[in-house]
Amino acid sequence: MGRKAREIVERAGVNVNQLIEMLKKAYADEWIAFYYYSLLAKLAKGIGSTEIAEQIKKIANDELEHQSELADRIIQLGGEPPRKFEDLVKIANCPYVKVPENTGDLKAVVKAIIEAEGCAIEAYDKILKWLKEVGPDPITFHVIRHILQEEVEHEDLFETILGE
Ligand SMILES: [Fe+2]
Ligand SMILES: [Fe+2]
Numbered sequence: 001m002g003r004k005a006r007e008i009v010e011r012a013g014v015n016v017n018q019l020i021e022m023l024k025k026a027y028a029d030e031w032i033a034f035y036y037y038s039l040l041a042k043l044a045k046g047i048g049s050t051e052i053a054e055q056i057k058k059i060a061n062d063e064l065e066h067q068s069e070l071a072d073r074i075i076q077l078g079g080e081p082p083r084k085f086e087d088l089v090k091i092a093n094c095p096y097v098k099v100p101e102n103t104g105d106l107k108a109v110v111k112a113i114i115e116a117e118g119c120a121i122e123a124y125d126k127i128l129k130w131l132k133e134v135g136p137d138p139i140t141f142h143v144i145r146h147i148l149q150e151e152v153e154h155e156d157l158f159e160t161i162l163g164e
Pocket of ligand 1: 033151
């Protein structure tokens with residue numbers, strides 16, 4: 001853990017323990033999104049599904065990067081990501097979006113992804129707003145802002161694919 005790193009955030013007025021809890025919840029969301037998208041990429045079937053699966057795999061890799069970035073920040077602040085995998089499901093912000101019954105229904109698959117991204121966008125927006133209120137922590141702010149930007153890009157990509 002970065003002792004000084006934590007100290008400067010505390011001095012700025014941020015409740016670091018509360019911040020760590022928020023980051024852990026986001027970390028859980030990212031692992032779940034990674035699993036969900038990886039599964040959808042495998043299950044998507046029908047005409048055009050291979051192209052969509054490629055796009056889904058790409059965003060799954062982004063989510064995997066996000067969890068890593070969040071884990072780094074949690075540790076820098078003196079926290080630790082959950083040691084038990086099952087805890088991720090318990091603490092996640094975003095409910096696990098149901099896998100569409102028929103994964104040959106690519107519209108339903110794409111809509112499920114848009115729904116999941118929407119939840120992530122809300123969750124990250126909340127963290128940014130909270131940080132703006134409680135005090136400056138430019139490093140966490142930068143990490144979250146960067147992730148939020150990618151979630152917005154994911155949503156936009158799948159909205160474009162949906163074409164509605
Ligand atoms: Fe993400
Ligand atoms: Fe995403």
